[in-house]
Amino acid sequence: MATQANSVPHPTLIQVDPFVPADQQKVRFSTTAVVTVADKNSTQGLHNRWHPDIPAFATVKPGEVFKIECVDWTGAQIGNNDTSDDVKNVDLSKVHNLSGPIAVEGAEPGDCLVVDILDVTPFEKMPWGYTGIFELTNGGGLFAQEFNSKACKAIWDFHGIYASSRHIPGVRFAGVSHPGLIGTAPSAELLAKWNEREGALIAEHPNAVPAVAFAPNPVGAYVGQDGLDEGIRQKIAEEGARTIPGREHGGNCDIKNLSRGSRCYFPVFIPGANLSVGDLHFSQGDGELSFCGAIEMAGIITFKCGIIKGGVEKFALKQPIFLPSPIDPLYSQxxxxxxxxxxxxxxxxxxxxxxxxxxxxxxxxxxxxxxxxxxxxxxxxxxxxxxxxxxxxxxxxxxxxxxxxxxxxxxxxxxxxxxxxxxxxxxxxxxxxxxxxx
Missing domain, CATH: 3.10.28 (Endonuclease I-creI)
Structure with missing residues (x-):
């Protein structure tokens, strides 16, 4: 007979509503969690900038399994419909709303954070995602100049592991579900380095369309933790790095094989490591050509974390390394x-x-x-x-x-x-x- 007493579900540390704009969320924490929640009165665990001063929403012990819910990368700006006006008018100052940060007990600068991605799934109540071509002047994409890009999108319906689209008939494929964006928090020194080098690139190309990089911008900045000191919140808004590119800590690298079953090794820059995740994809091709190029979705990701002391030196870890998923779909021809x-x-x-x-x-x-x-x-x-x-x-x-x-x-x-x-x-x-x- 099944024994309920020893059947303990893995806690969901951050819960979101995928249909509510990110900056209007009331994120909840699990009362059954065996973790430490930073502030029991906190109602948020979302942010859209990278900064070492963003406090951890929760702390887990190495080896504990936990779930994180994520909004889609735009924070619910895109609808399941047959128009692409929402893609055309996306507010890019608000994008990449990440769930976290989650601190790992015992992680210190110079360590390696080992992250097992145990599962990535869409919400049962939201079994669809989208792929978009962005405007030349608002996001662009790989062929923004060549195609003088205009907004366009495809809605994909999920049927178990498969996706199909009413907007692209005649195709059906198994998804390689993964987080497009996952990383640890930067130190103050690393953040300053990012902003300096990307600022120099912008200065070299002041009128580039699309932009060559995105400088810190307090407009649209969001750190949704109640009780956060307003001075710190303003500092984060003014200095925080945009989440659009990948960097030394991981970030928005959009690697499709970083999927369920993968093991990732991230450098740690601050105490606790402060892991954040978002931009979940049901599927993606190598390269993610069109800027909004995966099948973007809201969903749930399951993690287990560990620590390798001194891992940055042991592995010459300048950027993350990972082991790919053992269960990617096989298409032989x-x-x-x-x-x-x-x-x-x-x-x-x-x-x-x-x-x-x-x-x-x-x-x-x-x-x-x-x-x-x-x-x-x-x-x-x-x-x-x-x-x-x-x-x-x-x-x-x-x-x-x-x-x-x-x-x-x-x-x-x-x-x-x-x-x-x-x-x-x-x-x-x-x-x-x-x-x-x-």
Missing amino acids: KVIFEGISVDYHGDGKQYNMDATVAYKQAALNAIAYLMKVGYTREQAYLLLSAAPVESHVGALVDSPNACVTLAIPTGIFEHDILPKPEGLTKQRCTSGLRAMRY
């Missing part, structure tokens, strides 16, 4: 597109060993191919962002051309997309585009 360091989709300029140019050419080759199959450019762009496509550096030794590949699994399509002597069979793939904006 792929169509692989090559790209080299020549902008042959643009002005034909030759670059020297530029892997970014090579990646872009591989992706543009794939988009052109998918358009022959019957998809619009926007649908192909969104699909390469969201589906589990793989990209690899083929060669970086043959000057002047780096070679990068992009592989599309053929098994995600309901129809045959393989090359044939008679050409490709064009499908009717545009029926799902009603009311989408270009």
Whole structure:
């Protein structure tokens, strides 16, 4: 007979409502948690800036399993509908609302924080996500300049491990669910270094569209912990690093294989490490082309943490390292597109060993191919962002051309997309585009 007395559920340290804007949340903590909550009267555990002065919302002991709920990266700015006006008008000063920080008892600067990602799931009450193309002047994306990007989005419905979209007919694939953004808190010295070097880059490109980096900005800054001293809150708003790029501590690296079952090794910069997480993805292709390029979702992530004393020195840990998930979906057959360091989709300029140019050419080759199959450019762009496509550096030794590949699994399509002597069979793939904006 089942024994309830010894069946203790893993505590949910931070609970959110995925339908409520992040800065209006009343985040709750679990009363059954075996952890220490920083302030029993606190109603928040969300923040959208990196700063060492953001206090830990809770403290866990090494080895304890716990769950964290996360809003989507925009904080509920995107709706399940057939218009992309919400993508066009996203307020980027408020994005990447992270759950945390969670301190780990005994972690000290110079240690390595070992984080096991045990599970990543969407909310049962919100079984959908979205992929978006952002405006050239508001976020952009990999092809913002080439496409003069206009807002567009696809809604994806979740059916267990699978995703399909009414806006991109004829595809269905298993998700590689993962946190797009996870990291430890920076020290004051590291934060100052980030702001100095990114500020210098902005100064070199003052009128870049899209922007080359995002400087600290108190507008939209949010640290939702009740009782936080207003002077500290203002300091965080003025100095806090934006959560948009990845950095030495992890952050927004958008690595699709950092999935359920992964083990991650993060450098620790402040006492407790102060782990934060957000920007959950149901699926993503390597590269996340379109800026809002994964299947973005709100959801629940399950963690277990440990500490390796002196791990930064032991492992030469300048940035995180990780072991990939053992349960990623397997698609054996792929169509692989090559790209080299020549902008042959643009002005034909030759670059020297530029892997970014090579990646872009591989992706543009794939988009052109998918358009022959019957998809619009926007649908192909969104699909390469969201589906589990793989990209690899083929060669970086043959000057002047780096070679990068992009592989599309053929098994995600309901129809045959393989090359044939008679050409490709064009499908009717545009029926799902009603009311989408270009």
